[in-house]
Amino acid sequence: MDKWKQFFRDYGWCYLFIAVPVILFLVFTLYPVLAALVMSFQKYHVLNPKWIGFDNYRMMFQDEVFWKAMWNTFVFTVGTVPLNLFITLGLAILIFPRSTRTQTFFKAAFYLPTVMSGVTLALVWFWIYDPTESGLLNMFLGLFGIENVMWLGKSNSSLFSIMFMTYFINHGAGIILYLAALGGIPKSLYEAADIDHASEWSKFKNITWPLLKPTTLYLLVTSIILSFQVFMSIYLMTQGGPNFATTTIAYLIYEHAFVYYKFGLAAAESFVLGFIIILASIAQFKFMSSDVEY
Amino acid sequence: MAEIRTADTQMSTAALQKRESKRTVWRVISYVILSFWVLVTIIPMYWMVVTSFRDIGFSATFTPEWFPSSFSIATYIRFFTKTDAVQWLINSLFVSGVITLSNVLFASLAGYAFAKLRFPGRNMIFWVLLATMMIPAQATLIPIYIMVVNVFNLADTYIAVMLPFLVTVGNIFLMKQYMSTLPSTLIDAARIDGCSEFKIFRKVIMPISKPGVAVLAIFTFVSTWNEFFWPFLVTNSSGMRTIQVGLATFKFAETVDYGGLMAGSVIAALPMIVLFFSLQRYFLQGITIGAVKG
Structure with missing residues (x-):
């Protein structure tokens, strides 16, 4: 005691x-x-859940829409994450040599969309994509004689339209992290490379890129996790349509759980999604961190 | 001997000049790219503001204007009279305020314990908490929803909206990182003076942790203000909605009222934009705390 x-x-x-x-x-x-x-092993009802073994998983894997959603999520991730990372890094490298005041200006400008809510951004872009000439994009293309496009309303352009939007809104935090990392690279390394008459490309390849790897890894992991879970812009702009062209896994889970109340099936799907995300994160750490000294 | 040296110097002067002009070209190109990207990033927001001050009524088609030809606040009046926007703003302010305070308190306490106190199981508990950051929201969403709505019967209450966010692991991690850098001698001195542990926390730790706390508070407030999915799931009545959820429902209810939608978007975004510009320093520096170092 x-x-x-x-x-x-x-x-x-x-x-x-x-x-x-x-x-x-x-x-x-x-x-x-x-x-x-x-x-995920039950036909779920709040008062009376019933054990049904692997039926939810069987139903999920036999569902065409599930595979379509998997594919859409994959396309969205492959189409946004690497390109956005490239844009973020490119912008950071262009901003880095400038004076502190110029740097601050660009940092603030690129960070501004980040403090605005996803709802606001989705609504503004929803309007940019308006199928008539009231939409900014159609108006702009109209100047070159291009006819109005139903950006979000057609199954061959809707997913791309949602991807395209991300190229202009998500760079703020990444740029700031990259700038901090660039500032941490010792100048003497570049001076040594200059003595050897190293080209700009070889300086980037042999000094900048390897030393930015921890930042790249962090951004890669976080942005892949987020892109696997993309939901809000889809809910607000296309509702998964047309013809499931923008139905992602996260959107499908939402629909099954909160529109059709198939909690068991949705739980099975969310487990698969969680599993994929964790696997992807571990794979990236393994793949990227082997030669990061930190 | 002398002749050779002169030739050598002349060549290097030419090379230097060449390099200098190359630099100027590069500089111009980099400014062109940066300005273009800033414009594309900022234009949607500029357009949102400009359009919100035009009275375009309910016409589905109209020409976008770059420079406002008239000034009207009719859309704002419409947005505020048609919806419970005032209540939504109050709800958002209340929910974000409480969540921010609770995160400041509990994340600081836990961060301090993990950084500076020694007790059995400390590291294990910390790593278990940290590892759960990998679990995506979808995997836990459905049981949390059922628990909050069906078991605790909290649907459509402030508590339901706030409960899962009262303290986040990310914030605990941030405070732990920050407090590890504080000198332990201050704590030891206070302990010798006979201060209780809580008094040490309140009188010694909190006052010198203000910069870290400020960053935590700002980021928590902004992310809670912008949160959409969870409040959207657990609120039913208009009076309980946050501004983001309210704006989304307005979008589906008034499909043709683009003007009102842009006014609402400005209203939802304005507090965060003001906050961003008045606390810009904290925003831009805060991102790098705890993000990369891990």
Whole structure:
């Protein structure tokens, strides 16, 4: 008994300090993960869940829309993440040699869309893509004699339109991180390269790129996780349509769970999504971090 | 001997000049690219503001104007009279405020405990918490929704909107990183003076952690203000919606009212834009704290 008293006197404060996060973790992370796993084997009803084994998984893998959603999510990720990373890095490298004041101006300008909500950005772009000449994009293309396009309303352009939008809104935080990392590269390395008459490209390839790898890895992992979960712009702009052309996994989960109330099926799908995201993150760490000294 | 040296110097002067002009060309090109990208990033927002001050009524087609030909606040009046926008703004302010305060308190407490206190299980608990950052929101969403709405019966309440966000692991990690850099001698001195652990936290740690706390508060406030999905799921009545959710429902209810939609978008974004410009320094420096170092 005394031992416990002593323990409590020594460490009581410490456990009290972390109590709230730990309780929230148990209730809102650990329990839900386990509950979702159980739910994915059930025909779920709040009062009377019924165990149905792998039926949800079978149904999911036989569903054409599920595979379409997987493909769309894959296309969206491949079409946005690498190109956006390239744009972010390119902009950061162009900004870096400028004076502090110019740097601050560009940082602020590129960061501005980041403080605005996804809802606002989706609504503005929804309008840019308006199928008539009221839309900014159609008006602009009209100057060159191009006819109005139903950007979001056609299955061959809708997913691309949502991808295209991301090329102009998501660079702020990445640019700032890259600028900080660029500032941390010792100047002497470049001076040494200059003595050897190294070309700009070889300086980038042999000094800049390797030393930026931790930042690149961080941005790659976070942006892939986010792009696997793309939902809001799709919900607000296309509702997954037309003809499932913009239905992503996250959107499908939303629909199955909160429109059709198929909680068991949605739980199975969300488990697959979670599994893919974790695998992808681990793969990137393995693949990218082998030669990062940090 | 002397002749050769002169030739050598002349050549290097020519090379230098060539290099200098190359630099100028590069500089011009880089400014052209940067300006173009800034314009494309900023134009949608500029256009949103300009259009919100035009009274275009409910016409589905109209010509976009680059420079406003008239000034009217009719769209704003319409947005505020047609919707519960005032209530939505109050809700957003309240929810974001409470979540920010709770994150400041609990993330600082836990961050301090993980950074500066020693107790059995400290590292294990910290790493378990950190590892859960990998679990995507979708995987836990459905059980959390069922728990909050069906089990706790909290649908359409402020508590439901706030509960899962009261303290995030990301914020604990940020505070731990920040507080590890504080000198331990101050804490030891206070302990020798007989301060209780909580008093040390309140009187010694918090005052010197202000820059870290400021960054945490700003980013938490902005991300909560912009949060869409969770409040969208757990609110039903118009009076409980946050501004983001309200704006989205307005979009689906008034499909032809582009003017009102742009006015609403400005209203939803304006507080964050003002916050960004008045606290720009914290925004631009804050991103690099805790993001890359890990």
